[in-house]
Amino acid sequence: MPTTGDDPGDDLNFLDRLGSDDAPLRAPAPFRLPFRGLRNYLHSTDLFPALTSLAQQHFSPAAFVESMVLRRPVTHQVRASFVPEPKAFGTFRIRHLSQCIHGWLVETGVPISARVPFDEQTAVSAAICRRWFSCFHEPVQGYTAFEQLVVLMKVVSPQVGPHQWWFCRIELSAPLSESHPLSFAIRETVSDRFLVGDINQAHRLIGSAASVARNPGRNL
Amino acid sequence: MSTASSTIGTRQPRHETRPISSAQIREVVIGLDTVIDLEQLSDHTRFVDAGADSLDFFNIVAGIQEAYDLTIPDADIEQVTTIQGMVAYLNQKLP
Numbered sequence: 001m002p003t004t005g006d007d008p009g010d011d012l013n014f015l016d017r018l019g020s021d022d023a024p025l026r027a028p029a030p031f032r033l034p035f036r037g038l039r040n041y042l043h044s045t046d047l048f049p050a051l052t053s054l055a056q057q058h059f060s061p062a063a064f065v066e067s068m069v070l071r072r073p074v075t076h077q078v079r080a081s082f083v084p085e086p087k088a089f090g091t092f093r094i095r096h097l098s099q100c101i102h103g104w105l106v107e108t109g110v111p112i113s114a115r116v117p118f119d120e121q122t123a124v125s126a127a128i129c130r131r132w133f134s135c136f137h138e139p140v141q142g143y144t145a146f147e148q149l150v151v152l153m154k155v156v157s158p159q160v161g162p163h164q165w166w167f168c169r170i171e172l173s174a175p176l177s178e179s180h181p182l183s184f185a186i187r188e189t190v191s192d193r194f195l196v197g198d199i200n201q202a203h204r205l206i207g208s209a210a211s212v213a214r215n216p217g218r219n220l
Numbered sequence: 221m222s223t224a225s226s227t228i229g230t231r232q233p234r235h236e237t238r239p240i241s242s243a244q245i246r247e248v249v250i251g252l253d254t255v256i257d258l259e260q261l262s263d264h265t266r267f268v269d270a271g272a273d274s275l276d277f278f279n280i281v282a283g284i285q286e287a288y289d290l291t292i293p294d295a296d297i298e299q300v301t302t303i304q305g306m307v308a309y310l311n312q313k314l315p
Contacts, residue, residue, distance in 0.1 A: 067253065069253055069275075071255075071275055168275055169275075171253075187286075188282045188285055189282075190282050190285070190297075191281075191297055192294070193278070194275075194278035194282060210282075212274070212275055
């Protein structure tokens, strides 16, 4: 399991402590995720909480998803791996104390049969949008912080280009809080087809997120 | 696959003087979370030929823009598809 730590001895200590639990960490059970609303692909708002649960169950309640990168849409169930996977459609990192655990996301052949309703419009309506900036005054009830972040990105992205935007990356230096309002500010764009912006919460910069314009029939 | 969390934070350009070197560009690329095979990435290899997908390429361009505090317009994108191309472009455009 690739790990990096702030201290040279962290990895060894971490692996020692894992002991016999190391095996299940190497092969987490595949997720059982539903489609949301009318979508026929898994959404970042499905994958991020699944990885957060994985982090908290396998490491500790304080562990959080420090990074998630999605390279293409997937339409089947997904499994996470803690060993490099050449066919991964995405990668992630889990922060657990001083350890950083690298992971890979792999699409399986298992079809997705469940579907859950999802009303995005309520959060969209609550979002405040300015030039290259969006925010909520208060956390929107009924939506996770990550769902709210994706809504903020969705409402501001059309300012960069009139595309279908695809969430592709998040990097966090601290876990998203469910109790503070979020804001998102675009800080870089490329060819009006890629944007990256800062995530602020409780007046603090806690990370960045990126979206890319999605071309029908092409990966991303 | 390289991984790093260098993408957090508002634009913090480097204060390096010209000429920009390929090593400096490579350093930016290494700091990004890409699937590029860095051993295959010579100065003249197109990023895409070293395994980069469109997301990687956008990440690289955004990372360079941020590092050197400039914007690479759409019309110039074809000039920066290799490390050497990026070096030449920056040395031409930066003051």
